[in-house]
Amino acid sequence: MNYLELLRLISPEAVIVITALALLGLQFITPRARDFCFPKAALGIVAAILCVKFVLPANATLCGGMIVITPLTSLFKIIILLLAFFTVLLARDNSFTRHPCEYLAIILFATVGLMLLVGSQELLMIFIGLELTGLSLYILTAFNKSDILAVEAGLKYFLFGSTASAFTLFGISLIYGMCGSTGLEEISHRFSTESAQPLLIAGVVMTLAGFAFKIAAAPFHLWAADTYQVAPIPSAAFIASGSKVASFFVLGNILLVGFRSADGAMWQRFDPAWFPLVAIVAALSIIVGNVVALAQRNLRRLLAYSAVAHAGYTLLGLLATGAEGFAATLFYTTIYAFTLVGAFGVIALVRRETGGDDIANFTGLVKRSPLLAACMGIFLLSLAGLPPFAGFFGKFYLFTAILHSGESHAGRFLVTIALAGSLVSLYYYLSVLRVIFVDQSPEEAKTPAIQMDAIQRITLAILGLAIVILGIFPDLLAALITNALG
Amino acid sequence: MITLLILVTLTGAVAVSVAPRGMARLLALIFNAATLLLALGLWRGFDPMTGGLQMIDRHEWIPAIGAQYLLGVDGLSLLLVLLTSLVFPFAFLAQKADRTFCSLMLIMQASLYGTFTTQNFVLWFLFYEMSLIPAFLLIKIWGGANRDRAAMKFFVYTFLGSVGMLLSFLVIYRSSGTFDFAKLAQTNVQGRLMDVLGNSTLGFLAVWLVFAGIFVGLAVKIPLFPFHTWQPDAYSEAPTGVSMVMSGVLSKMGVYGFIRLLLPLFPHQFHVLGPWLLTLAVCSIVFSSLAAWAQTDLKRMVAYLSITHLGYCMLAIFAIDPVGSNAHVDDTAALSGVFIQLVSHGITAALLFYYIGLMEERRGKRGIADFGGLMQCAPLFCGWMGLALFSFLGLPGLNGFIGEFLIFKGSFGLAPVAGTVAVIGLLVTAIVLLRAIQALFSGPVAKSCEGFHELTMRENWIVLPFSLLVLWTGIAPGFLFHVINITVVQMAYYGADALQFMTAQFPR
């Protein structure tokens, strides 16, 4: 293994890192850096995508699973890079900071962390990726130094996150202690040969707790509401999308590769020592997320609680286990991520025009900007799980996966809870949509159209169309994922 | 031919509804003239020497549920069709009528033609129900002071009855597989209908329930005590033309239904229930005539007397015991009496309501006490009306007599007790009508009647043909008997054994 090979294997991450450093340097070189940094960042991301597509080999493993390249990881690296791309586009409206280049650089660092997360099957590397992402996201949350709420949210996020990381690290070390290795493959061998010892179970539980924090599953979700509501919008968007996708991917990796059972076959069914735990977390997330979302007056906070609920739905796919379940999970979290990015894009524009992002600020949006109203409608209805949007098939796929798996009793119970949760969520999504489409704003005269430039229009339109197209032809994404899973 | 008759009437209904306003009644009368000609054509084409149905019109309609488009006439149907064709123009001439009125009346006319000629239950039910809404609307829109209640009562009673009938026939269909009257009669002839019904879910209870359903449905229409309470309200609140039609023709649907539907299918039930049914008929006759005595409103009086007259028909029908007795001569008499009574009552009742309508028009009210001494100011009117009243009474030489005489001749032979008690009805009717004649016509002219003028030329011409018919039918009813003879004889002589008059000339 020479360094050229190594470089080749980590070329996408390298490209992003170089772009980030270049951005950091740029702000010292020229005072007009603000104008250049966005195209540069975007270019860097595109270059990284191209690297993933053309430079990376189809399959490779390095250092006992530290860096793993498979069609699946490549696919998800592309997805994460796309999400970062959209986040960068969102960040063009950067009135909240005087240092946009730094901001972008930190976004890119977070992206690197996510890509490392996705591309690894070794616990230490995963931890590194987790920490890189986490620290970057804490900073991104608190980036707007003049907004005290944002700083508070950032601090909360940091404290929670650090505790969770500590748990994770402790859990990892317990597992290492019991299994003698940090590579997921070896761990799985140990799992299959040894019986479940209390320390091992403790290790598993603690690791899972850390990840549950990351995906904002109840009861580890308390940071989400504040962060989503007051962080600068691009940060919130990135946390909601990119971080979620990667976290689910890694969680799936750990649960389905690492903690799998005697059969030893890839993605197959296994001894579900952790099953009841995750099931309870999923059910709790769905219930808590949906019920608390009912009471929200601020759209971003509502999206935060709905994110908790969606984390619950997505966990159903992992509970299903097996290739079908994992595919369902990945499908759902991907479309969810793009939906949220789009939703935050709409919120950003409305916030700019009306000065706030409470639900009341969206009154009569359909008159001020039909495009924004339509896009928001598409996103919210997709979240509710209604056809012809991608969310419908996503939920259907998840439910099919879990009912198709062996755990039919628990599966039925969970699906019922999930459907009940969807019913509740339909209520609050429709309430928001009613405000957007039906209600009239009191000052009828003053409803000027919302100004958007071409890039914003095109981006939102593309995202909306993507959700609709993925709803009608979900195979476009689902087949990709299933084929990559092999 | 019959289809043509119905179609012409329905076309008339549509044409009248879009005609220019003033032309409505004229147009209706033209269509009625056409139907009268067609009916006469039917009469000419009718061969009174052969039994069975004639002029059969038959097409497939809804094979899945056994509904067939099947029309045909025999003596009884022909008579009733002719009656309809006569009474309706009379009704049109009796009052002013706008487009909607004419249109609704023509729809009713079509439904009557249909009811009297169909031979398949689904089609029969269609025509039967077709008359309900027009009648309801006619009473409701053009009626008197109390019309809302009267119309609603009429509709709900009749609809209830028809739902009962519908359910009964559904059961019959389920058990026997056909809605065809002829086929059902034949099934019964071979003794199978009772067995078939008895095999259904409710067993023999089914037979009685089915019988009760159809019985109630038809009894409401006639009306028969105790299902008659809707009738006085409806007849008196309805406008003149509608009362004429309702009492003249609509009520005959019920009696016709008994003869055509119930008697051939359930002879055993008639046999078993004979005494009770006779009691009902007698009650109908006696109570309604007594009630008529108590009325002060002329229209209500005639309404109650209508019940009495139709009660006579029912008496005769119930007296015929298809299973038990062998008194065929009496049966013949009774049946002939029923048929003639139907026709004569139709014409006479129509005439009477017309006259009352005229009186109400001139005076503004129609109580018996509101008039007096009309003979002095309008002698011609009193003459014509007297003719009608006496015919209603049953004076020999006028058409009312023939029917009643034959009915009582038959009934005395078949059910002497009932017949005897029913004579009370005759007596009370006579008293009521004579009292009316005396109160209205004789004596000094009442102050309120000074403005009462004679019949106009036009009214004279309207009344003439019908009064002549009353006379002619009373004096020389042979032409009527000529038409119905074979039918009556076949019904009476074959009775429950084989209603071959239905099956004789029936092409398969």
Place this chain on the structure above:
Amino acid sequence: MIAWTIYLTFLGAIAALLLPRAYARCVALGTTVAGCLLAVSAFFEAGDFGTLHTIVRVPWIVPLGIEYHLAADGISLTMVLLTGIVAVSAVLFSWNVRERENEFFFWLLLVVGGSYGVFLSADLFLFLLFYELVIVPKYFLIATWGSTNKAYAAMKLTLYSFLGGALVLIAFVATYVAGGSFDLHVLSQVHFMPQFQAWVFPVMFLGFSVLAGMWPLHTWAPTGHVAAPTAGSMLLAGIVMKLGAYGVLRIAMNLFPEGFQMWRYPIALLAVMGIVYAAAVALRQRDLKFVIGYSSVSHMGFVLLGLATAQALGVAGAVLQMFSHGIIAGLLFAVVGRMIYPRTHTRFLDELAGMNLSRAIPFAACVFAVASAASMGIPGFSGFVAEITILLGAWRDYPLLVIITGAGMVLTAAFTLRAFSLAFLGGKAESTPLKCDPITPAEKWGAALLIVATLAAGLYPKPLFDHIMPAVLSMHWLKP
């Protein structure tokens, strides 16, 4: 060819949304007329109506083995015809909508397109997609252009529909898991375990029957129908309620005959409860539209009774009643919503009674008289044939229920007549009639279309029977 009804309607919906305001209603009319013509031509084409013929079948979502599979038999063709007719008249009766027409016709056409899709689907996922597609347009139609209590009614209706859809989803996925495929053809060959059927059938049935307005899950229907704008009510009562019943017939009863046998007595009982209860409640209503809303529930009870008979005649009658009631409900709501309400600004019967409407808008009085007659089951109109067929089918197994239904029919006559009398014939003849705008040509055409349809079906139902009976008879698990 008939699949183009779906595609055309969706294209029309997008066109209506994007084109300038003036064109929206023309586009809508053009689309619905085209769809109706396609439906009519497919209906009258000769063919074998007994078997479910595949129209399109392509693999769609490979990981789950879902196919885009459209198929039709006689029953589907009948329901597509119904959709076509009601859609055209709904657009005609919405001709005067002046507020946000683009969106209005967009949502309307989405409902129509979704309904076409449901009636033609032969794959469970596709069926569910179209079934749930209809939910959101309903919400917006009611919440934006509705009247009485629209926000509450819209939400209630939508949540109930979604609940029904959720139950159906569970049942569908369970069926897939047990049967191995989402395709109707494949699944109808599978024999499911009786214990499985014992719980899957009621879940699926409950899910569908929410939309079909079965007592006691019907409470969304009167509120929703009253609040909806005219076209909304026409589509809701005319077509959308039939989606549920169709689902029961095509999927639940077809795939789980033993489960159906286990549960059909309770279903028949609930159906008759619905007929009688709704009729009794309608008798007490003060708002004319509520009367009609409850009458819809009552008539759908007939459909469910027909399905519960498990006999060819009864089921054929149920399909016929679906067709008949779709048209009649459309007519009734059209008169109340479009002819009466915009002119009188009230729907309360006691207020209408004083307005002498039979003089003011005689055309509306005529049409409502016809519609009332049809609703009561007077022969000559389609309702009679349907009801008589259902009762024929029901007699053998449920004689007592048939008698109770007879009472229900009398109640129906009573409330319909009451509504008609109070609305049009109340008040004195001399009182001045309300000064009203004349009836527009669009209203006349719409009413004419529906009246002709119900008369044709009532006087000459043979074409309908020719389509429905073979399809019903080919359901081998029914007793003839």
